[in-house]
Amino acid sequence: MRILACLLAVAIPASTASLVLKRTWIEQFKDRATIDATLTVDHAHPHPNPPANDGDMHVAGRAPEVGLPMVTEIMNAAAPTEKPAVDLVHQVEGSSTTIPVTGAWRLWFEHPPSTGSQIQFATVPPAANTNPDHCFEIHPLTKVGPTDLKGSLHDIAGFTPKDAAAAFGEYEKLSVSMVVSSTAVTLTSKKSGFNYVLFNLRVTAKSTPLKDGGMAIVADVMPADDTAEAEPLATGVRMIFVPGTAPFQQASSGLKVGDEMKVIGIPRVNLNAISAFVGATGKATGSGTITRKLPYEMIIVALE
Numbered sequence: 001m002r003i004l005a006c007l008l009a010v011a012i013p014a015s016t017a018s019l020v021l022k023r024t025w026i027e028q029f030k031d032r033a034t035i036d037a038t039l040t041v042d043h044a045h046p047h048p049n050p051p052a053n054d055g056d057m058h059v060a061g062r063a064p065e066v067g068l069p070m071v072t073e074i075m076n077a078a079a080p081t082e083k084p085a086v087d088l089v090h091q092v093e094g095s096s097t098t099i100p101v102t103g104a105w106r107l108w109f110e111h112p113p114s115t116g117s118q119i120q121f122a123t124v125p126p127a128a129n130t131n132p133d134h135c136f137e138i139h140p141l142t143k144v145g146p147t148d149l150k151g152s153l154h155d156i157a158g159f160t161p162k163d164a165a166a167a168f169g170e171y172e173k174l175s176v177s178m179v180v181s182s183t184a185v186t187l188t189s190k191k192s193g194f195n196y197v198l199f200n201l202r203v204t205a206k207s208t209p210l211k212d213g214g215m216a217i218v219a220d221v222m223p224a225d226d227t228a229e230a231e232p233l234a235t236g237v238r239m240i241f242v243p244g245t246a247p248f249q250q251a252s253s254g255l256k257v258g259d260e261m262k263v264i265g266i267p268r269v270n271l272n273a274i275s276a277f278v279g280a281t282g283k284a285t286g287s288g289t290i291t292r293k294l295p296y297e298m299i300i301v302a303l304e
Contacts, residue, residue, distance in 0.1 A: 033214030
């Protein structure tokens with residue numbers, strides 16, 4: 001299993017953040033591409049970002065299904081087809097009115113608190129702005145209220161994706177420390193970015209269905225300008241396809257081992273690997289601190 005092969009004894013840098021997740025929540029979402037949530041909108045961007053800055057619209061809020069400070073993001077939010085969702089967000093912004101949303105859950109240490117921990121299902125205060133300290137996102141959103149946004153998962157015209165060698169070079173160096181109790185896992189890692197990365201995935205194992213209708217494919221990561229002589233930038237990475245999206249439809253069309261797809265993806269923590277590691281160690285409680293390579297997977301958000 002890749003989770004065991006990735007075990008490393010590495011040092012965690014001083015500038016780190018901690019996140020305490022419920023083990024039952026990890027088990028619920030480890031094999032899902034998406035999450036359904038009841039969102040209270042605290043703050044939203046007045047307008048989507050310009051395409052050069054990724055074209056997203058950031059919405060900060062709270063949801064009882066998540067229990068953490070969080071941000072949701074609409075991809076390609078300036079498109080006319082996304083306007084009903086954008087308008088609905090602004091209609092309920094700053095009020096107690098909630099809206100149902102669905103999208104890819106994303107746990108990543110991109111905007112973590114500078115000090116202290118975030119504890120799942122502790123009281124979450126209203127966000128003070130559109131980018132509060134957070135390690136959890138629903139990104140990208142695939143539904144806001146009645147508006148289906150699965151069509152928004154496509155390339156962002158005018159945006160330059162991140163370089164695959166730089167991004168995966170960073171991901172492969174990340175480490176995480178874990179402390180396990182009978183009910184929770186505390187994850188501590190350093191801040192990391194590199195969203196929207198362009199790369200080729202080379203399939204190494206047949207697809208696996210996810211509990212929400214999505215799909216996972218294990219693949220090697222190749223440069224976007226892949227050649228026969230190119231070496232993988234990373235191996236055995238789980239690729240997550242959100243049900244009903246264009247990348248999902250392409251991946252469902254008969255990909256075989258050895259096939260390649262040029263895609264744009266964003267990273268998230270691989271909770272399936274976290275769960276497997278906790279189980280493999282046999283450490284239900286009192287494990288002390290275990291430090292290893294951070295297991296990650298990629299949400300495939302666009303075809304290229």
